[in-house]
Amino acid sequence: PANGQSFICWNINGNEMQPGDMVLIEADTTVAAVFTNDVVYYIERSWNGTAVVETKKHCTDYELLHSSNSSWYTIGQEGKTTWYVAQGNITMNGTTLTVRGDVRIILCDDADVKIKDGIEVKTGYSLTIYGQAGDTGRLDSRNNDGDAGIGCGPNSGVGDITIHGGVIEAHGGKYAAGIGSGDERQMGSHITIYGGDIKAYGGAYGAGIGSGDETGGDNGYIDIYGGTIYAKGGTDGAGIGGGNEGNGRHITIWGGEVTAESRNNQASGIGGGDDGGGGYITINGGVIHAKSDYIGPGIGGDTNCGTIIINGGNVTAEGQFGAGIGGARDENLVKGSITINGGTVTARCLADGGAGIGSGACDQYQSGGDLRIPITINGGTVKATGGSNAAGIGSGQDGNVTGQITITGGYVEATSVEGAGIGSGGGVWGFGGEVETEIKISGGTVIAFSQNWQAIGHGINGGGKGAELYDTAKVTAGNSSGAATVQTADKRSYG
Known part of the structure; x- marks a missing residue:
């Protein structure tokens, strides 16, 4: 080899x-010799079933990206x-970087790439982005x-997008996602983030990550295994999931630090956009903070929260x-289900009217607030x-409970002021607040507290059925007047 090059392999x-x-x-x-001067190293990340693992690899057959x-x-x-x-510095002014075939981009640690008119990845094509050891x-x-x-x-669907590393910032135009689909286009692809x-x-x-405006159904997959992700929806868009009138897709989070925020109306932090359902949301690990800034849920959807399963994570x-x-x-809340099997989960309504876990508030015109889906905590x-x-x-304020609330295990604290700790919200406007399906608690440690009404059962001005409590569960239920511990008999009613 010449010029100080060293042979690596064939x-x-x-x-x-x-x-x-x-x-x-x-x-x-085709046989080619690989020498040191040709090599660019990068980090490939993968999921081994429990954690993200890093593998240092090198590439020798490449082209340089240019301004x-x-x-x-x-x-x-x-x-x-x-x-x-x-x-180094690469600038594309008024340029759309258009992907054909399967494109892999390595962001060297000194790279600073600015693209004014976005990266286009159409259906049938794919883009994978890697960083180097410093990930800068x-x-x-x-x-x-x-x-x-x-x-x-708006003229095509989106292809597959995979991110292994780098410092990446993406801004969608009006009606479009930051990363995902454009105006009125389904996200029928995979977005995968490893780091x-x-x-x-x-x-x-x-949406911040997901679909653009008016995209309808649940097709498309978003998988997050690692990295630090901040996703914020535009007006009526979810942080991660659906744009306006879009459902939340298949969203699975395995790890990483994920912050997802919606903006305005009924959009979710993670899940559906305004007037959109939650889709299929599974959280297996990671540190997740999902927040709605107005009347949407932190995680879920409008009338359909989707299938929400939390197996782990914070x-x-x-x-x-x-x-x-x-x-x-x-x-x-008439469609979907909420199941918690593990992890540390903190769920709260910061202002007024929404349940910590369950339905949002009813308005004074008797619209909304009912919980008609199952909530299960194992x-x-x-x-x-x-x-x-x-x-x-x-249920939320003035909402009735017809869905089944079941607790079979875990440690559960549920707190309210005028509503029940576990059960219905208060019938503040003179209607609602009824519990029509008995609450079942058969295991775990459950602490329920209402400042002014029933700890387990119904909120102020409500009524209906209470709870079945089994001696396999330790239940403490009370209000500001004092607490009562219920842990006797094979089964007893409360509320």
Whole structure:
């Protein structure tokens, strides 16, 4: 080798061979020597079933990404995997970086890439972004009305997007997601995050990560395994999930530090946008903070919270007037289910009317507030605080309970002021507050408290059935007048 290069290995048809590998050389076999000067190292992250693991790899067959002032800068080739390396300052003014085929970009630690008109990844194509050991390479991608910061515009669906590392900021234009789909386009693809420091901002009516405006159904998958993620929806968009009138997709969080915030109306921190259902939300680990800034839930949807399953992690979910976990204000929660099997879960309504876990508030026109779906707690540590007139776990202000509330294990604290700790919210406007399905507590340690009404059962001005309590559960239930411990007999009624 010349110029101080050192031989590393042979590359056979794009695969780097190791000492001792046996290779059959046939016609049309491409053999290339790999030298040190050709090498760019990167970090690939993967999930081993319990944690994200890092593997240092290197690439030798690549092109350098460069600055551009043209309208379109196309990278990749149809049907092929193409590698690009970003080094130093790269600026694309008025340029859309357009992906073809399977494109892999390595952000070197000195990279600072600014793209004014976004990265387009259409259906059938894919983009994977890697960082290096320092994970300091930067990518800032912003777009115009209708187009995602990284993803697609209004004229196509979005392809697969995978992020292994780097410092990435993505801003969608109006009607589009920060990372995901554009205006009125389904997110029928996979967004996968293994690591990196990621900030994603939806344009008006778009999600931070997920879909754009008016996208309907639940197709599309968002998987988060690691990294530090901040996702904020635009007006009526979820932080992670659906844009305006969009459902929450299939969202699974395995790890990482995730903050997701919605903006305005019934949009969720994680789940549906305004007038959208929650989709399928599973949290297996990580540190998650999901927050709605108005009448949506922290995690969930409008009338349909979706299928919410929490198996682990440290989860904080907050609504202002919607539930912490569950439904939005002014809606009856009629579809979906909430199941907590493990983890540490803190769910609260910060203002008024929404349950900690359950439905949002009813309004004075008798619209909304009912809990008609099942809530099941099998394990974990759960602390649920309702707004002043709502249950800690159950219905919002003036809402009735017809869904089944079941606790079989774990440590549960449920607190309210005028509503029940577990059960219905208060019938403040002179209607609602009824518990029509008996609450069942058969295991775990349960502490229920209402400042002014029943700890387990119904809120102020309400009525109906109470709870079945089994001697396999330790239940402390009380109000400001004192607490009563119930732990006798095989089964007894309370409330």
